[in-house]
Amino acid sequence: xxxxxxADLECASLxxxxxxxxxxxxxxxxxxxxxxxxxxxxxEKSGVSLDDIQxxxxxxxxxxLSKDDLRESYPYGLLAKPLSECVRIxxxxxxxxxxxxxxxxxxxxxLWYECTARAxxxxxxxxxxxxxxxxxxxxxxxxxxxxxxxxxxxxxxVPTSSGNTDRQIMFLRDLNATIICCTPSYAAYLGExxxxxxxxxxxxxxxxxxxxxxxxxxxxxxxxxxxxxxxAYDIYGLTELSGPGVAFECSEQTxxxxxxxxxxxxxxxxxxGEVLPEGSEGELVxxxxxxxxxxxxxxxxxxxxxxxxEKCSCGxxxxxxxxxxxxxxxxxxxxxxxxxxxxIETVLxxxxxxxxxxxxxxxxxxxxxxxxxxxxxxxxxxxxVGDIAAKQAELVNGLKSMLGLKAKVSLVAPxxxxxxxxxxxxxxxxxxx
Amino acid sequence: xxxxxxxxxxxxxxxxxxEMTKVLANAGVDMNALSLAETKDFGIVRIIVDxxxxxxxxxxESGFVCSMTPVVGVMIPDVVGGLDRVLExxxxxxxxxxxxxxxxxxxxxxxxxxxxxxxxxxxAESALRAGGIYVLSQENASDM
Numbered sequence: 001x002x003x004x005x006x007a008d009l010e011c012a013s014l015x016x017x018x019x020x021x022x023x024x025x026x027x028x029x030x031x032x033x034x035x036x037x038x039x040x041x042x043x044e045k046s047g048v049s050l051d052d053i054q055x056x057x058x059x060x061x062x063x064x065l066s067k068d069d070l071r072e073s074y075p076y077g078l079l080a081k082p083l084s085e086c087v088r089i090x091x092x093x094x095x096x097x098x099x100x101x102x103x104x105x106x107x108x109x110x111l112w113y114e115c116t117a118r119a120x121x122x123x124x125x126x127x128x129x130x131x132x133x134x135x136x137x138x139x140x141x142x143x144x145x146x147x148x149x150x151x152x153x154x155x156x157x158v159p160t161s162s163g164n165t166d167r168q169i170m171f172l173r174d175l176n177a178t179i180i181c182c183t184p185s186y187a188a189y190l191g192e193x194x195x196x197x198x199x200x201x202x203x204x205x206x207x208x209x210x211x212x213x214x215x216x217x218x219x220x221x222x223x224x225x226x227x228x229x230x231x232a233y234d235i236y237g238l239t240e241l242s243g244p245g246v247a248f249e250c251s252e253q254t255x256x257x258x259x260x261x262x263x264x265x266x267x268x269x270x271x272x273g274e275v276l277p278e279g280s281e282g283e284l285v286x287x288x289x290x291x292x293x294x295x296x297x298x299x300x301x302x303x304x305x306x307x308x309x310e311k312c313s314c315g316x317x318x319x320x321x322x323x324x325x326x327x328x329x330x331x332x333x334x335x336x337x338x339x340x341x342x343x344i345e346t347v348l349x350x351x352x353x354x355x356x357x358x359x360x361x362x363x364x365x366x367x368x369x370x371x372x373x374x375x376x377x378x379x380x381x382x383x384x385v386g387d388i389a390a391k392q393a394e395l396v397n398g399l400k401s402m403l404g405l406k407a408k409v410s411l412v413a414p415x416x417x418x419x420x421x422x423x424x425x426x427x428x429x430x431x432x433x
Numbered sequence: 434x435x436x437x438x439x440x441x442x443x444x445x446x447x448x449x450x451x452e453m454t455k456v457l458a459n460a461g462v463d464m465n466a467l468s469l470a471e472t473k474d475f476g477i478v479r480i481i482v483d484x485x486x487x488x489x490x491x492x493x494e495s496g497f498v499c500s501m502t503p504v505v506g507v508m509i510p511d512v513v514g515g516l517d518r519v520l521e522x523x524x525x526x527x528x529x530x531x532x533x534x535x536x537x538x539x540x541x542x543x544x545x546x547x548x549x550x551x552x553x554x555x556x557a558e559s560a561l562r563a564g565g566i567y568v569l570s571q572e573n574a575s576d577m
Binding site: 376377378381382383384385388389410411412413414415416 | 442443444470471472477496499531532550
């Protein structure tokens with residue numbers, strides 16, 4: 001029996017959802033025009049007036065906001081509430097070098113935690129569960145977001161934050177944690193450590209995990225699931241919009257339901273900005289319909305994915321987004337070919353390698369080079385150089401057919417690639433362009 | 434009755450072999466034979482040691498990837514044609530040699546030993562014995 005946190009919204013009819021979105025959008029738009037001079041100027045400059053926007057169907061007339069706008073207006077320029085009404089900030093990890101700061105009123109925080117409570121409920125959480133939050137706490141939204149949702153549901157919340165892996169495993173076993181929340185790369189590392197300690201899935205009390213904040217492949221999911229004996233759920237979010245919980249996965253595992261009563265999604269052509277019909281692949285754009293302190297209208301996420309309203313077996317009617325291939329920020333252009341780290345991960349896992357890898361891009365004699373560093377595993381090792389070289393060649397061929405590009409594969413010593421406790425550093429781009 | 438070789442994966446960069454020998458020295462492991470196969474970016478060290486299981490354990494604990502491989506050890510008399518005789522027997526029995534390496538007689542000094550990697554150790558050993566070649570047992574190999 002599927003459980004929902006807010007069934008009336010999660011299973012609303014399309015008609016009701018559209019009406020709700022329309023009503024929220026119109027008042028949000030007016031409020032932002034009134035209170036955010038930076039945004040008002042941007043809209044006026046684009047030649048759109050307040051009267052041009054009569055319903056949410058007119059949203060396509062409005063200009064986009066991007067990370068550049070956030071940087072230009074840093075820190076207070078997009079604030080729509082006086083600071084006296086704000087209670088919290090969060091900030092991105094700056095993995096792409098551009099730090100974002102977002103503000104929250106108490107209502108913003110409450111609605112955000114409702115979103116993560118929906119995600120936890122979809123992963124099977126009730127007040128009987130013990131939820132270990134191994135996302136970092138602090139400026140990063142991961143820890144706070146899942147912690148808040150877990151409290152809303154009345155779960156026993158274990159705020160271990162990230163790091164100190166053996167202590168994580170001790171808490172997990174001593175308290176019989178049933179649900180764990182962290183980045184997928186840290187989940188893989190936890191699983192690897194548990195295996196080293198000789199723990200089999202039936203000795204690990206976990207039943208589910210909620211993993212997000214970085215791109216990960218389907219193969220990595222299956223690997224984490226079998227190592228820990230759990231069901232692994234994806235979660236999606238951006239600090240700019242609130243944090244994790246913008247979209248979440250249900251047991252069908254075929255995409256994430258967007259909390260579209262709070263975040264209105266569009267898919268656009270990243271080059272022309274044109275809105276694309278449902279089912280097309282393009283860049284995801286969000287409008288926050290409820291955010292008070294830091295409301296973004298038509299914010300470009302740089303995530304490339306597909307939206308779908310196909311009926312879901314879980315009963316939710318919330319529109320689904322396919323797992324993004326990765327942020328377009330993460331996308332590498334190597335010898336003119338678009339490469340997402342997640343594609344490389346898929347090939348590695350299909351060939352039986354672990355999820356510990358590093359991608360090194362360089363430019364030698366004006367040609368881009370791609371070096372994939374993979375750790376040797378006991379399963380892959382033999383005493384025969386030829387056999388190992390053959391496995392290396394298989395991997396090179398696998399990468400070639402996935403990427404359409406020749407990569408070098410370097411086999412490195414076990415544990416020589418640094419394990420991450422938060423977001424993994426998968427790519428080292430040494431090119432100076 | 435094959436003897437056991439330890440094969441270890443090493444990255445091809447300065448100091449990796451030294452790291453391994455340090456681990457073995459600290460654990461008091463005595464190496465009796467060693468061969469190194471290398472490619473551009475990795476190498477495999479193959480060793481015959483006094484205590485196979487202890488060696489595999491300390492290497493794994495120190496984070497090395499290693500495996501145990503059955504190999505054939507033979508004593509080669511130090512005379513002209515000594516190795517040729519051994520290879521003649523293998524060739525006649527249609528046994529393919531993947532790789533081999535030599536070891537001096539160690540404590541016994543006079544003879545040379547060869548470590549042979551073949552598909553089927555048992556078949557090779559019985560052919561060699563039938564040809565009058567002295568085949569090493571694990572005990573011999575550990576005590577070289």
